[in-house]
Amino acid sequence: MPMRRVSILFSVFALCAVGLVAQNADLAQYQTWMKAGAAANGALRAAVTAKDAAxxxxxxxxxxxxxxAIAKYWADKGKADAQKFSEDARDAAKAVASADEAGQTAALGKLAGTCRGCHTPYRNGSDFK
Ligand code: HEC
Incomplete structure (x- = not known):
């Protein structure tokens, strides 16, 4: 094989490797947010049940x-639907703090709806689709 072709092939492999590393770093950061969001969602539900205002x-x-943070991530990726699910989740989570009891239940329901809404098109276990 001519040297030039070898070096082109090598460059292609190198670029792929860089791409993978970048994607893994992206995923690791994303998982930090997702875990924080999921944990806070669970704790928020428990707090509403317990009527624990603090x-x-x-x-x-x-x-x-x-x-x-998740909304900004998807905005950067140009995924408007995922951005909207994240913004709805954010706004619903915020609304729980200022709502009355009926409003809290409604906001928690809205928040829960965003999980599946986004997971179906974008989640593959602990990875992106
Ligand atoms: C805008 C899209 C989006 C929304 C909204 C969303 N998720 Fe996710 N979620 C994902 C994607 C993509 C993954 C896969 C990547 C990952 O594992 O973090 C994921 C992964 C997860 C994981 C696994 C995290 C891990 O350890 O890898 C949990 C738990 C989770 N989501 C819970 C929730 C809950 C609970 C909600 C709603 C309150 C929610 N998600 C809302 C996109 C979303």
């Missing part, structure tokens, strides 16, 4: 922050 406030902020 815990409601705390986990509302945590969930909203996580989904806000």
């Amino acid at each position: 815990a409601i406030k705390e986990n509302s902020v945590k969930a909203a922050d996580a989904f806000d």
Whole structure:
């Protein structure tokens, strides 16, 4: 094989490797947000059931922050539908803190709906689709 072709092949492999590393770093960062958002969602539900105002406030902020970061991630990727699910999740998480009891239940339902809405098109276990 001519040397030039070998070096082109080598460059292609090198580029692929760089791409994989970048994607893994992306995924690791994403999982940090996703885990924080999921944990805060669970804690928020428990806090609403327990009528624990301090815990409601705390986990509302945590969930909203996580989904806000996730919204920016998808905005950067140009995925408007995923961005919308994340923004809806963020806004619903925020709304729980200021709502009355009926409003809290409605906001928690809205928040839960965003999980499956986004997972179906974009999640493959612990990876992106
Ligand atoms: C905008 C899209 C989106 C929304 C909204 C969303 N998820 Fe995810 N989720 C993903 C993607 C993509 C993955 C796969 C990558 C990963 O594992 O983090 C994932 C992974 C997860 C994981 C596995 C994390 C891990 O350890 O890898 C959990 C748990 C999770 N989501 C819970 C939730 C819950 C609970 C909600 C709703 C309150 C939610 N998600 C809302 C996109 C979303």
